[in-house]
Amino acid sequence: MRGIYLSTHKFGRDDKYDESIFCLGIYMRPTLEEIKRHRDQIRGYCLNTPTFRSAYPLNAGDKLPWFKGELFQYSGSFKYRSVISFLSSLSNVEKATGVCAASGGNHAIAVGLACQTMDIPATVVVPKTINAGRLELLKSTGVSIIFADDIASVFSKLDEVKQQGLLEIPAFSGPHILRGIGTLALEIYESVPDLEAVVASVGGGGLLSGLAYTLKAIGPNIAVYGVEPEGAPTISNSLKNGKPQKLEKIDTIADSLSAPYALDYSFQVISDYVDEIGIVSDEQIRSSMRWALSHLNLKLEPACAAAIAACQHPLREKLGEKNLCVVLCGTNIDLQSYQKLLENGL
Numbered sequence: 001m002r003g004i005y006l007s008t009h010k011f012g013r014d015d016k017y018d019e020s021i022f023c024l025g026i027y028m029r030p031t032l033e034e035i036k037r038h039r040d041q042i043r044g045y046c047l048n049t050p051t052f053r054s055a056y057p058l059n060a061g062d063k064l065p066w067f068k069g070e071l072f073q074y075s076g077s078f079k080y081r082s083v084i085s086f087l088s089s090l091s092n093v094e095k096a097t098g099v100c101a102a103s104g105g106n107h108a109i110a111v112g113l114a115c116q117t118m119d120i121p122a123t124v125v126v127p128k129t130i131n132a133g134r135l136e137l138l139k140s141t142g143v144s145i146i147f148a149d150d151i152a153s154v155f156s157k158l159d160e161v162k163q164q165g166l167l168e169i170p171a172f173s174g175p176h177i178l179r180g181i182g183t184l185a186l187e188i189y190e191s192v193p194d195l196e197a198v199v200a201s202v203g204g205g206g207l208l209s210g211l212a213y214t215l216k217a218i219g220p221n222i223a224v225y226g227v228e229p230e231g232a233p234t235i236s237n238s239l240k241n242g243k244p245q246k247l248e249k250i251d252t253i254a255d256s257l258s259a260p261y262a263l264d265y266s267f268q269v270i271s272d273y274v275d276e277i278g279i280v281s282d283e284q285i286r287s288s289m290r291w292a293l294s295h296l297n298l299k300l301e302p303a304c305a306a307a308i309a310a311c312q313h314p315l316r317e318k319l320g321e322k323n324l325c326v327v328l329c330g331t332n333i334d335l336q337s338y339q340k341l342l343e344n345g346l
């Protein structure tokens with residue numbers, strides 16, 4: 001575990017939003033002690049979500065897996081933790097000025113809800129194609145919403161908003177992610193006896209980087225696996241190329257995993273600490289959504305079911321014998337879209 005990391009390249013928006021995390025090629029990373037202290041700092045704001053052992057194996061003959069029910073976190077996804085971490089680091093003046101974010105989904109909802117709870121003015125830029133159920137949740141938080149024509153123009157609109165002095169809360173890269181998601185990793189480690197492996201879905205890599213960084217600091221032998229849909233392999237492509245990549249095309253039902261590019265900070269952490277990334281198809285994700293409904297009684301959004309799909313398909317051989325915890329990271333999908341996804345391909 002290191003507090004600083006020497007980077008050889010930069011890409012995308014990482015360096016724009018927080019110069020303090022990248023200075024003369026040095027990235028700051030929190031220590032394990034800082035992550036533990038941070039957990040005390042945000043205790044009143046985030047739920048310690050349930051961890052439970054499944055009554056059913058993921059594949060016949062496998063050990064019974066554990067699940068971390070982070071879908072029960074406020075806002076319906078793990079994103080709430082990193083948003084709270086970011087907000088808790090702001091000065092009173094910054095809080096009074098307000099924050100902004102760009103997202104088509106769970107990050108925006110987390111920003112809206114967290115800012116409502118902490119009484120901080122917030123603006124989110126969303127594509128006008130945003131799912132109706134998510135928009136409804138977003139509106140209920142009282143956040144100011146700006147619509148962009150599509151996902152590609154969301155960031156240029158966000159740049160306009162930032163001109164008003166609002167601070168951007170990055171969705172999947174930066175030290176606040178390691179601190180916030182680090183608290184999730186601590187809860188997993190403390191709740192699962194003899195933990196041997198953790199599996200989590202990957203979009204831009206914030207969730208995976210925070211888990212891997214903290215778990216490897218506590219137990220270097222704990223294997224940490226990521227999961228990407230084959231239609232949005234942002235981090236796998238980046239790992240293959242040795243640096244953060246942009247995707248030209250995204251095509252997956254797991255919309256929350258559709259990060260169009262990777263960023264240096266979380267990419268570097270993933271390169272250093274993650275054991276492997278499994279790739280799953282949309283059909284495998286659908287089938288795992290059905291498995292979760294019938295075996296766990298849980299309605300999962302595709303991004304979340306992807307982690308189960310990886311254990312049932314590409315990572316199956318590696319994980320069957322292990323004391324495994326699968327992170328159930330989100331549930332924000334409206335009933336109509338959920339039913340459509342389940343029916344299609346039955």
Ligand SMILES: Cc1ncc(COP(=O)(O)O)c(C=O)c1O
Binds near residue numbers: 105
């Ligand atoms: C439910 C869910 N799972 C996984 C992810 C991927 O997280 P990350 O972008 O940190 O990799 C997201 C991102 O929004 C999400 O909402």
